[in-house]
Amino acid sequence: MTNHKTQVAIIGSGPSGLLLGQLLTLSGIDNIIIDRVSKDYILSRVRAGVLEEGTVEMLDKANIGPRIHEEGMLHGGFTYAFSGRVERVDMRSLINKNVMVYGQTEVTQDLMEAREATNAPTIYEVEDACPVDFDSDKPYVTFKKDGVAHRIDCDFIAGCDGYHGPSRQSVPSSAIKTYEKEYPFGWLGILADVPPVRHEIIYANNERGFGMCSMRSTTRSRYYIQCANDDHVDNWSDDQFWDELRRRLPQDVAEEMTTGPSFEKSIAPLRSFVAEPMRFNKLFLVGDAAHIVPPTGAKGLNLAVSDVHYLFEGLREYYQEKSTAGIDAYSQKALSRVWKAVRFSWWFTTCMHRFPTTTEFDQKIQESDLDYLSKSVAAQTAVAENYVGLPF
Ligand code: RFL
Numbered sequence: 001m002t003n004h005k006t007q008v009a010i011i012g013s014g015p016s017g018l019l020l021g022q023l024l025t026l027s028g029i030d031n032i033i034i035d036r037v038s039k040d041y042i043l044s045r046v047r048a049g050v051l052e053e054g055t056v057e058m059l060d061k062a063n064i065g066p067r068i069h070e071e072g073m074l075h076g077g078f079t080y081a082f083s084g085r086v087e088r089v090d091m092r093s094l095i096n097k098n099v100m101v102y103g104q105t106e107v108t109q110d111l112m113e114a115r116e117a118t119n120a121p122t123i124y125e126v127e128d129a130c131p132v133d134f135d136s137d138k139p140y141v142t143f144k145k146d147g148v149a150h151r152i153d154c155d156f157i158a159g160c161d162g163y164h165g166p167s168r169q170s171v172p173s174s175a176i177k178t179y180e181k182e183y184p185f186g187w188l189g190i191l192a193d194v195p196p197v198r199h200e201i202i203y204a205n206n207e208r209g210f211g212m213c214s215m216r217s218t219t220r221s222r223y224y225i226q227c228a229n230d231d232h233v234d235n236w237s238d239d240q241f242w243d244e245l246r247r248r249l250p251q252d253v254a255e256e257m258t259t260g261p262s263f264e265k266s267i268a269p270l271r272s273f274v275a276e277p278m279r280f281n282k283l284f285l286v287g288d289a290a291h292i293v294p295p296t297g298a299k300g301l302n303l304a305v306s307d308v309h310y311l312f313e314g315l316r317e318y319y320q321e322k323s324t325a326g327i328d329a330y331s332q333k334a335l336s337r338v339w340k341a342v343r344f345s346w347w348f349t350t351c352m353h354r355f356p357t358t359t360e361f362d363q364k365i366q367e368s369d370l371d372y373l374s375k376s377v378a379a380q381t382a383v384a385e386n387y388v389g390l391p392f
């Protein structure tokens, strides 16, 4: 058995674990991060692309360097299309705020590099990670690495291990309540080294299903189409994908879109999920470990960052001011913001997609919702506030 000792043991080296670790390290609070997979595998995962202003501020606070401001693209609005119309929510003129388009993979890479520069320990490719005795004053984490058993004794455990990780699953079912909604479709996404068709993101509601244009840079595009839940990437050649996407976009956009070979293609299911509470004495759930939102509105990564904000402030207060007020308030503060993002993501998903059960009545309601949005400054302001992210 190899024994380790630290103040905060962090399970999961995704954006939430890495950001929490970096903020703790910068405040002189020891932490060890463990992850089931390798660094390269984590960096090969293609996920979110839109960062709220509060997220960028948190990344600045973590000192992850200037790359995000050099390479990230500020967007002052987004476009939505429906019923042959093209409309825009202008966040910049409505509420003087922007979002930043910068890939989650880049955020993760920046955080990994920042962590390496501090020499804070990260152990990759561990097996059987398990939070233990977190209801007592002597919590610890066990795992195996290369067949050798390890144990990390700590003050607190941060469960930053995503939806499938062991942290939430180690909580007795009587102590946790979960809320869940599955959507009867997924998103088929591709990455291609072609210039984005428009400077801003386009969300398209179409009778053939949802379609979306996003990007990672001025030379790299990310496109999505709604697909069936049981669909498979092998069913879609690049040509089939582009043809179907074109059919779902406004005509001028479809005609001007540059296509090319994709180098990544994947299907993500859409789900809303919340676990309550997010604290179990010495164990905290953070990010996807506690909640999942459908990607419409790009809230998943941003919610992980706001959780980290509340938890980091609580832990900092605990160590520097000997107060438990922040960690005691963590679950309630985080969940209050989580539910608002869950509602917004659900609303945007419901407005923009075709459900197998959509009736003519539902269709009319969807169209009138989007028509109202296009005509009401109050509605646009509400959407803009949610899209750029509610305050922490
Ligand atoms: P992550 O990124 O899932 O990281 C969790 C880490 O925990 C590790 N882990 C374990 N470690 C040790 N032992 C175990 N037994 C473990 N089990 C798991 C994992 O290897 C991993 O490294 O969670 P985190 O840090 O909370 O970050 C959350 C975000 O990643 C997530 O909210 C977003 O990526 C969600 N999401 C999207 N969000 C958006 O805002 N826009 C998007 O376009 C978008 N696309 C996506 C997504 C999530 C996807 N997933 C989860 C399948 C597309 C996909 C495919």
Ligand code: PHB
Binding pocket: 047, 048, 049, 050, 201, 214, 215, 222, 295, 296, 297, 298
């Ligand atoms: C993305 O670029 O992957 C993206 C952007 C906005 C969303 C979802 C995904 O709402």
